[in-house]
Amino acid sequence: MRNWLRKNPQVRTIRVAASDLNGQARGKRVPARFADKVLDGGTRFPLSVLNLDIWGEDIDDSPLVFEAGDADGLLWPTDRGFVPMPWLEAPSALLPLWMFRETGEPYEGDPRHALNTVVKRYKARGLTPVVAMELEFFLIDDSTRNLQVPASPRSGKRRKAGEILSIRLIDQFDRFFTDLYDACEAMDIPADTVISEAGLGQFEMNLMHCDDALRAADDAWLFKMLVKGLARRHGFAASFMAKPYPDYAGSGMHTHFSVLDEQGRNVFDNGGPEGTPMLHNAIAGCLNGMNDSTLLFAPHMNSYDRLVPDAHAPTGIAWAYENRTVAIRVPSGSPAARRVEHRVAGGDVNPYLTLAAILGAALVGIEDGATPPAPVKGNAYALDLPQVPADWPTAVAAFENSTVMPRIFHDELIRNLVQTKKQEIHYMDELTPNERVEIYLDTV
Template sequence: MRDWLREHPEVRTIRVAAADLNGQARGKRIPARFADKAVKSGTRFPYSVLNLDIWGEDIEDSPLVFDSGDADGILHPTERGFVPMPWLEGPTALLPIWMFHDDGRPFDGDPRHALARVLERYRARGLTPVVATELEFYLIDDSGRELRAPPSPRSGKRRPGADTLALRALDAFDRFFTDLYEGCEAMDIPADTAISEAGLGQFEINLLHTDDALKAADDTWLFKMLVRGLARRHGFAASFMAKPYDEQPGNGLHMHFSVLDRRGQNIFDNGGPEGTEALHHAIAGCLAAMPGSMLLFAPHANSYDRLVPGAHAPTGIGWGFDNRTGALRVPSGPPAARRIEHRVAGGDINPYLLVAGVLGAALAGMEDGIAPPPPITGNAYVQDLPQLPITWAGAIEAFATSPMIARIFPAELIANLLMTKRQELRYMAELSPEEVIELYLDTV
């Protein structure tokens, strides 16, 4: 890691940052000449910093605050090492970190450790998940009283309507997307295809699959920071908010995954389109966990505005082969690439909690050998399916009582997330719709 800084003498400042339970980057700015200390000895800040609400406030009555004297944890660099921050004016590097106790134990309230814990269960069985994410976001002109699509830097004109898979929509913001891909290359984020989406000023970029699920979550977390930061440099906003416009589609974040055995073979592949028993058990586990996991997939007040029938976001708990109306989709294609696409989450999620929740549920299904219901065909919105929680309060209580959630996540993280979301639920009731948008637009 120190070699990286020696190879980049232009970097004068660094940021050290960890993801809190809302996926917000919490950390410090340090002169580059003091970076060795952060690398070698770690960085200290309070445990409570990884358990702040969406406003950045302490959680009332949290045992991490006054009851413990607001004690410090120690944060060490992740395997990622330094990455550039190309959205800032001056040459700057980010050092991702995660939290431990002084005796070396992982802090159970750190969402990255929650994912590492799930992956350790896979490793104990000789299994390796392969993960990819697809991220939707809006480019937005938020300079006026109402949100609207930004004007094209090339033509000065605004898109008059949705233009799905239109090259001209991408070309209108060519300079932004060129800078974005260059930033991804510099940060080792495997950005693949970009498309224009169904919403006004909405786009999607796929990140390539990797057999390092921690890196996949890191990539997703860093990508969201990069997109938002670069958009501001270009004079507009970028938002992964689940539903920034009432009349436009929401932002989803789809997760694809398969699982390899010790020989590197995909355990979901049986040579045919239907997949193996392991695939079906994993599907069953994901479906069984969905009600309790909804708080991971839709963590904010605005998240539930996206989850309405017929709006390209699932509302029923069902699965199907190559069917985008279901909560889970088994894409078509070569059997060796047989995988599950989890379609419930919005763009406003914490990537570490999402990947941990989905992979943990799939593993539970495989461990228990449970069978899924029959696959759906046709339009899932008009079928008699069990329904996902449709309110934030309902999702919070489902998370609190779910045996599957208790099986996937440590008790401390569950308790901390519940305190966080119950506090946010209380205070969000005081906000106007305009204040809700202002809060979420740049944060999630």
């Protein structure tokens, strides 16, 4: 890590930051010449900093605050090391952190540790998840109270329509996407294909598959930060908000995963299209945990505007082969690439918690030898299926009272997240729709 700074003497300031439960980067700005202090001794934040609400406020009556004297945790760099921050004017670097207790034990309320715990359980069985994420986002002109598509930098015109797979639309924002790819390369984020999507000014970028789930979540977390920051340098906003426009599709974060054994073989591949019994166990686990984990896939009030029928977001708890109307899709293609696509999460999620919930539920299904129902065919919206929670309070209650979530997450994280969301529900109810959009547009 020190070598990186020596090779980049132009970097004069660094940010040291960790993800809170909402996926917000919480941390400090440090002159680069004092970076050794962080590398050698870590840095300290209150434990409560990873448990703030979406406004960045303490959680009322949290045992982490006054009851515990707002005690510190100790944060150490992750193995990611320094990454440049190309969206800032001055050359700067970000050092991702995660939180530990004074004893050296991981802090159970840290979302990155939650994912690491799930990955360790796979490793104990000789298994390695391989993960890829597809992240959808909107480019938005938010200079007035009415959100709209940014004017094309090339023509000055605004195309007020969704344009699926439009090369012309991508080329209209060529300078932004060229800078985005360059920035991803500088940050070692494996950015692959970009397409235009069904919403106004909506795009999707795929991140390449990775056999390190922690790194995949890091990539998604950093990518969201990058896209939002870089868009501002180009004179508009970028947002992963689930549903900024009521009449158009919202943004998702689809997660693909397979699992390798110790010999590097895909345990979901049986040489044919149907997949192995372990694939079906994993699917059953994801379906069985879906109701209770919807809060992690739809963590905000606006998230539930996306989860409505016939809007390119799944609402029925079901699976199928090569069918995008279901929650769990098994894509076609080479048997060696047999995998699960989990389609429920919105773009507004915390990638660490989302990936922990998906992989954790799949592992529970594998551990239990669970069997899924038969795959559905046709339009899942038209079928009589169990549904994901349709509103925020219902999802919070399902997560809080679940018997499955404690098999994936530590009690402290469950408690902290429930308290956070109950506080946000209380204060969101006091805001106007425009005020809600304003807070979500820049944060999620």
